[in-house]
Amino acid sequence: EVQLVQSGAEVKKPGESLKISCKGSGYSFTTYWIAWVRQMPGKGLEWMGIIYPHDSDITYSPSFQGQVSISANKSITTAYLQWTSLKASDTAVYFCARPRASGSYFANAFDVWGQGTMVTVSS
Amino acid sequence: DIQMTQSPSSLSASVGDRVTITCRASQNIKSYLNWYSQTPGRAPKLLIYTASSLHSGVPSRFSGSGSGTEFTLTISGLQPEDVGSYYCQQTYSSPQTFGQGTKLEI
Numbered sequence: 001e002v003q004l005v006q007s008g009a010e011v012k013k014p015g016e017s018l019k020i021s022c023k024g025s026g027y028s029f030t031t032y033w034i035a036w037v038r039q040m041p042g043k044g045l046e047w048m049g050i051i052y053p054h055d056s057d058i059t060y061s062p063s064f065q066g067q068v069s070i071s072a073n074k075s076i077t078t079a080y081l082q083w084t085s086l087k088a089s090d091t092a093v094y095f096c097a098r099p100r101a102s103g104s105y106f107a108n109a110f111d112v113w114g115q116g117t118m119v120t121v122s123s
Numbered sequence: 124d125i126q127m128t129q130s131p132s133s134l135s136a137s138v139g140d141r142v143t144i145t146c147r148a149s150q151n152i153k154s155y156l157n158w159y160s161q162t163p164g165r166a167p168k169l170l171i172y173t174a175s176s177l178h179s180g181v182p183s184r185f186s187g188s189g190s191g192t193e194f195t196l197t198i199s200g201l202q203p204e205d206v207g208s209y210y211c212q213q214t215y216s217s218p219q220t221f222g223q224g225t226k227l228e229i
Contacts, residue, residue: 035219037167044224045159045167045210050217061218062124095166107214109157109172116166 002026004034004096004114011120012086019082020117022096029077030054031102035110036070036081037095045095050105051079086121093118125149125213129222136229142198144225146211151191155215158187158196162207170209171196203229 007021022034035050049060053072060070069082079096093116099108126149136142146156154174159167169178171187174194184199198205206229211222 044208045161045212045221047212047219047221050219059217063218097167100169100172105214105219107155107173109169109178109212109214110159110167111169111172111178113166113168 002098002112004098004112006094006096006114006117009118009120011122013123014085014087014121016086016121017082017084018086018119019080020094020119022079022081022114024077024079024098027098028102030074032098033105033108034072034079035097035099035105036068036079037097038064038092039095039116040092048081048094053077053079086119088121088123090119091121124218125152125216125220127211127213127220127222129209129211129225131225132223133226133228136201136227138201138203138229140201142201142205142227144196144209144211144227146189146194146196146222148192148194148213148215152213152215154190155213156187156189156194157212157214158185159210159212160205160207161210167210201229205229 030053036048038046048064051058053074072079096114097110098112100111128147156174158171161167175187209225
C-alpha cells in the first residue's frame, strides 16, 4: 500500500526549533516529488514547497521562502519540514502530499496525502 | 502567483440536489486544475484531476469541466457523505495555489 505517514503532534514555544517528518512507503520514494501544505486553524490549504528526493531539488513558494526548510533523506524514505525559530503564526496542521505521477510535479495532482501533523506554538 | 477564486464560499443543499462550485484562475492555466474534498480533521482527497478526469474510486456523481480560467465541479445527486469543504488547485505553475475553499452543508 502506498502511504505517507507523518510524525505526531507538537507543542512548542515561540523561538524554539522544530523538524517534522513524512515517511513514504509502498512506492519508489526517490522518483516522486513530495510537497508540504499548510492549513491554519479554520482556513484553507496553502502550498509551501516541494522536494524531489532523488537529488533534493527544492522549490519553495515565495510566501514560505526563508521561513521554513524542506529536506529529505532518501536512505530512510523520509521528507522533512523544519523551522529554526517558531512563531505563534506557525500554528497549523501541516500535510505532506505526493503527486499522481513520478518524475514531475507540473500538471500533476496530489493523490496520496499524509495524515497531517498539528503544530501548536504558544507561550 | 496565480490567484484561484472559488464561489460560493459556502452553500447549503439537500440530499439529491445537483450542486455546482466554480473556480476562476487569474490567468490561463489550460486544463491544469484539480479538485479535492476535505472533511474536518482529515487530509484532503483527490476527486478530479486535469479539470475533468475522475480519480480512481471517486463516485461518478462527481464531475469537472472547464479550461483556461473558468472551471466547475458538479455533484449530481448529493449524498450525506459529501458534506465538507472543496478546494480547487492549479498545477500550471509554481507555487501550485489552491482556492480558498467552498464549505458544503447538507
